[in-house]
Amino acid sequence: MKTRQIVLASRPKGTPTTETFRFEEITLPEPKDGEVLLKGLYYSVDPYMRGRMNDAKSYAPPFELDKPIVGGVVAEVIASGSEQFQNGDLVTGRLPWQEQIIASAKGLKKIDASFAPASYYLSILGMTGLTAYFGLISIGKPKEGETVVVSGAAGAVGIVVGQIAKLKGCRVIGIAGSDEKISMLKDEFGFDEGINYKTVDDMKKSIGELCPDGVDIYFDNVGGEISDAVLSHINFQARIPLCGQISVYNNTEVATGPRIQPLLLTKSALMKGFIVGDFESEFGEGMKHLSQWVKEDKLKFTETIVEGFDQLPQAMLDLFTGGNTGKMVVKI
Amino acid sequence: MKTRQIVLASRPKGTPTTETFRFEEITLPEPKDGEVLLKGLYYSVDPYMRGRMNDAKSYAPPFELDKPIVGGVVAEVIASGSEQFQNGDLVTGRLPWQEQIIASAKGLKKIDASFAPASYYLSILGMTGLTAYFGLISIGKPKEGETVVVSGAAGAVGIVVGQIAKLKGCRVIGIAGSDEKISMLKDEFGFDEGINYKTVDDMKKSIGELCPDGVDIYFDNVGGEISDAVLSHINFQARIPLCGQISVYNNTEVATGPRIQPLLLTKSALMKGFIVGDFESEFGEGMKHLSQWVKEDKLKFTETIVEGFDQLPQAMLDLFTGGNTGKMVVKI
Known part of the structure; x- marks a missing residue:
């Protein structure tokens, strides 16, 4: 055949x-x-x-x-x-x-x-959902009342991360690339605020205004200058799950930017790259939560x-x- | 008076x-x-x-x-x-x-x-020892047979980190700024290898030669280009405790360098800034180990x-x- x-x-x-x-x-x-x-x-x-x-x-x-x-x-x-x-x-x-x-x-x-x-x-009931779940829960460790910023927020992983962060009682700010996406994040997926990185005047200032208490978790899907802006607002003991770096995937040379180690040091911050396979032994547990939330209509997609x-x-x-x-x- | x-x-x-x-x-x-x-x-x-x-x-x-x-x-x-x-x-x-x-x-x-x-x-029986202990043990999580690189190795924290890593069965490479310091690290403190960053031709190549199995833990006291060279050899699931960044403390502008997030992502690596105070609730436990090692002459200073x-x-x-x-x- x-x-x-x-x-x-x-x-x-x-x-x-x-x-x-x-x-x-x-x-x-x-x-x-x-x-x-x-x-x-x-x-x-x-x-x-x-x-x-x-x-x-x-x-x-x-x-x-x-x-x-x-x-x-x-x-x-x-x-x-x-x-x-x-x-x-x-x-x-x-x-x-x-x-x-x-x-x-x-x-x-x-x-x-x-x-x-x-x-x-x-x-949402497969790798995407598990990626969002373990990156946020196991690395980000969200606590009620904390501020979570998600880049690539309108992407597959981003919209799940934002919703789980809301389920955990966090304030959630999403970064995406069109006004339609921002409206969707707020109106359909319950994000508190959104920033259109393509039209915002000053990303760093905008993050500062939308995160008056600083950033406790930055779930990074994109890297590059968007991340520079978010990182400038992280709190002491912040957690930064690195899920993607789509802004540099097509680079032919190593991207340069501000060195972040001094910042991570003074903030006692954690940055952790991960792939979903790192959590393979816990997939059952993650899937149980995801399925339950989907069933209860608490997690949309x-x-x-x-x-x-x-x-x-x-x-x-x-x-x-x-x-x-x-x-x-x-x-x- | x-x-x-x-x-x-x-x-x-x-x-x-x-x-x-x-x-x-x-x-x-x-x-x-x-x-x-x-x-x-x-x-x-x-x-x-x-x-x-x-x-x-x-x-x-x-x-x-x-x-x-x-x-x-x-x-x-x-x-x-x-x-x-x-x-x-x-x-x-x-x-x-x-x-x-x-x-x-x-x-x-x-x-x-x-x-x-x-x-x-x-x-060694105070903040320095505790800094080395918790940075290496709680963040680095050394396992027998792993390769540990320490920068600022002849500094107060560095010499303790290297010795504890040896006690945990690791291979230890120290980076310091004079041949005398390198000799001391190897002869008096049991480091396996050392690199004089002031005279080495090609730091990246040298790290590669001395770490044929890659770097599992990079205990970073200095930052900057020395760290760039070490990071290029990290293994999957590497851990990078950030203890100091002495190379940039006196900078008046933000230092720039290669963006490290793509590397941390593909390696599922962890980077964590810390201060010893983060571990205050465990000081008793840490001091018990340090005192015991000093008493048994396993930890010199x-x-x-x-x-x-x-x-x-x-x-x-x-x-x-x-x-x-x-x-x-x-x-x-």
Whole structure:
């Protein structure tokens, strides 16, 4: 049986382009014992995937040249060589960007599309939700009455972080790149305040005005000058979970900026990079809370759903221009 | 009764000079109930005191202009209005730079000069030892077989950090500013390797050669380019206690350098500024370990003892040119 896949055609220097990707037709064998044949339904498109396009040692091995891009996928079982799964089951796993996929049953998890939309298992009920949960709860350790600033606030992780911080009794300020996004954060997701970094006159001053008691937690998705402005307002014993640095992912040289160690020192502040996998042993606990909040309608979510397998490369590129609100998902 | 004190004459712009300080004669009253009259014996001279000379909000309030400098002092009780202390007792506390001092008995702790030299209560059996202990143990969390790099390694905190790391089974590399200091670290304090940052050709390459398995803990006392070189070799899940940033204390503008957040992110690394006071509730526990190691001769120490109250300002200035090995103490 033939199907199409999207491979890494070349390692991007700077911003990826459509040339970074290549569509190929391949022939799939029949699923063997313990394998299933899947039809892809939803493909997760995430900023961290940019890092895997570089040939650099990191927490995740780089994508291989001429091999398919791999990410979170929700798929339907269309043929099964495993007792675990039957035709029609919906599953999620880390899978290649292919229209149809042969996969070992071992790495797959069955999902319940009656509880929440299937795509949510890529996001708020999947890695996105867990990333927000552990970054905020385990590193940020929010306490009632504290001030939390979230950059990339209208992105998939940001909107979850803000809502969990509100559930923990914090004051929450979101930074995003359009007035529409700011309105959404305040009106739909309960953020207390928002700053449009593209139109604000003086980010540092604006943070100061919106955070009269200083910043206790800065959940950083973007890095760069936005972070410089927020850091200038951190309180003693502040916590700074580093979840993303999208502002520098496409840099070809090391970015420079103010040295932050003197500030972290005088504030006894903690800065911690993390990936969700650091908390793998606690995923069950995190998922319990997320599911409960979703069920009680205390945790809402939004997605930017792009239709068509052919649109996957462009959806990836759009992440870097803020083309998404909430999770970027491609649906087939 | 008349005595002399050293006050902050002006806030230094950049490196302090002898003009930063002023000697004054004052008249002391008799000690009241609950107070004691002290004769200063040893005065602690520490890099962090530079920060208090600025008029900047920090963990410790700034020194006040025209008021005495305050720091760790070991003193002898020469008149007592407190049942807690008798004439001849040796005590330690945070006290003004005065030859004779009236102090409340409350903030003083009696010390035992038969257990260790009196000056050690300012250092290895005092704040210096506790700083090294909690920075390394509570933030660094050393595990057997890990690689620990210490900058400012021949300073008071550095030599203690290196020895505790050895006691925990780590491989320890010290960075210091003279060949004599490097020899001392290796021969007297058991460091595995050392780098003279003043003569090394390529610090980054040198760290790489001496740390073939990467750096698990970087205990940072200095900041700046030395830290850039070490950070380029950190391992996944590395820990970076920030104890000092002596390379930038005298800067008049914010130092710039490579942005480190992308690195901390891809390495899931932790960076944490701290002051010893953050661990106040655990001081007893820390002191128990330090005393035990000193008693068993597992933890050695060295001091640079300068004689004479008049030398206090110069001793402070010498810290910034590496004039000390181990703790800088002024003895009267």
